[in-house]
Amino acid sequence: MAFNALWLTDPKTDTDPANIVQVDETTLPHLPVTLRVLYSSLNYKDALAIRAKAPVIRQFPLIPGIDMIGEVIASESIQWPIGKLAIVTGWGIGEQYHGGLAEKFTAKAEWLTALPEGITPTDAALIGTAGLTAMLAVLQLEQQGITPEKGPIAVSGASGGVGSFSTWILAKLGYEVIAISGDRHAEEYLVQTLGASSILPRSELSESGRKLQPERWVGAIDCVGSHTLANLLAATQRNGCVVACGMAQGLELTTSVAPFILRSIRLVGVDSVYCEVAQRNAAWQRFATLLSHSSLPIPYQTIGLQQAIEFAGRLLEGDIRGRIVVQTTFN
Ligand SMILES: NC(=O)c1ccc[n+]([C@@H]2O[C@H](COP(=O)([O-])OP(=O)(O)OC[C@H]3O[C@@H](n4cnc5c(N)ncnc54)[C@H](OP(=O)(O)O)[C@@H]3O)[C@@H](O)[C@H]2O)c1
Numbered sequence: 001m002a003f004n005a006l007w008l009t010d011p012k013t014d015t016d017p018a019n020i021v022q023v024d025e026t027t028l029p030h031l032p033v034t035l036r037v038l039y040s041s042l043n044y045k046d047a048l049a050i051r052a053k054a055p056v057i058r059q060f061p062l063i064p065g066i067d068m069i070g071e072v073i074a075s076e077s078i079q080w081p082i083g084k085l086a087i088v089t090g091w092g093i094g095e096q097y098h099g100g101l102a103e104k105f106t107a108k109a110e111w112l113t114a115l116p117e118g119i120t121p122t123d124a125a126l127i128g129t130a131g132l133t134a135m136l137a138v139l140q141l142e143q144q145g146i147t148p149e150k151g152p153i154a155v156s157g158a159s160g161g162v163g164s165f166s167t168w169i170l171a172k173l174g175y176e177v178i179a180i181s182g183d184r185h186a187e188e189y190l191v192q193t194l195g196a197s198s199i200l201p202r203s204e205l206s207e208s209g210r211k212l213q214p215e216r217w218v219g220a221i222d223c224v225g226s227h228t229l230a231n232l233l234a235a236t237q238r239n240g241c242v243v244a245c246g247m248a249q250g251l252e253l254t255t256s257v258a259p260f261i262l263r264s265i266r267l268v269g270v271d272s273v274y275c276e277v278a279q280r281n282a283a284w285q286r287f288a289t290l291l292s293h294s295s296l297p298i299p300y301q302t303i304g305l306q307q308a309i310e311f312a313g314r315l316l317e318g319d320i321r322g323r324i325v326v327q328t329t330f331n
Pocket residue numbers: 043044129130133156157158159160161162163180181182183186202206223224228244245246247248249270271272273
């Protein structure tokens with residue numbers, strides 16, 4: 001049977017490399033679990049892939065979509081009976097394997113996380129890779145002993161996907177959050193909606209600075225890398241911890257050993273793509289706990305699969321506020 005999918009062909013040889021097409025089911029790899037995709041989400045990485053702005057896709061043709069939530073419709077795994085709802089984020093889907101921007105998806109059993117009770121399929125899509133990454137970063141801070149009473153936490157790229165979730169989760173857990181943002185219009189969103197205590201303009205950290213600076217925060221979640229990460233490290237309190245998640249400013253990191261050997265600062269990385277199953281389960285369970293007494297405040301819009309190509313372009317142009325949930329099933 002054929003199903004609808006966003007289909008990417010090689011932009012080097014094809015002038016029209018992104019289209020919604022009917023794909024035969026035999027195109028999907030034979031993997032133990034087949035899902036009817038309910039929702040995917042449109043992440044920055046997906047937009048880069050769809051608009052061929054960066055080499056995200058390892059082999060063409062490919063269905064993009066780095067995360068999805070779906071219902072099991074065929075299974076060779078006793079762990080994943082028909083009807084069960086599952087989340088898949090990362091594992092190379094939408095990069096190396098056919099991804100979630102389609103009506104059907106096949107998966108290895110170990111890629112699947114059961115949708116925890118208390119999280120709706122739409123919430124799961126809204127959380128997606130961005131929310132999971134933020135929760136993994138918060139769990140890292142906790143594991144490093146950074147508790148709310150130890151001091152404030154800085155979040156860079158605060159109005160973006162990972163930054164928004166990080167700000168909201170930390171504020172919900174009782175941390176004082178310093179939101180670092182270049183968006184002059186985001187103050188109300190960051191403070192009133194997400195719960196940040198204060199805002200720091202992005203420009204205060206985006207240039208090369210002294211390698212050791214007055215101590216301002218005990219921890220940080222960094223979504224932008226480069227000089228911002230170096231400055232976050234330089235201003236972290238003794239025994240503090242910085243979690244590196246992203247590279248919106250740049251991949252490079254120029255710093256010195258001073259914060260590490262003079263203040264015992266720790267720098268920890270987060271990779272949500274290939275992180276262990278136990279970490280994923282812990283992160284999704286924490287979302288279930290948070291959502292048992294609050295609802296997600298992150299703004300989002302739901303689009304159809306047909307609109308994903310247009311929205312990928314708008315996302316790259318910075319024309320979109322909040323997350324984009326893609327309803328994959330055609331009506
Ligand atoms: N480690 C992982 O597993 C993982 C998973 C998902 C994403 N990521 C990475 O995390 C980063 C954030 O992802 P996202 O989905 O949150 O992206 P996003 O929604 O595009 O947010 C990125 C934010 O960074 C800030 N920013 C953009 N350009 C900047 C620049 N030149 N200098 C400083 N700040 C800048 C902006 O926030 P303000 O306007 O508020 O400053 C922007 O909203 C990306 O680099 C992404 O690749 C990593």
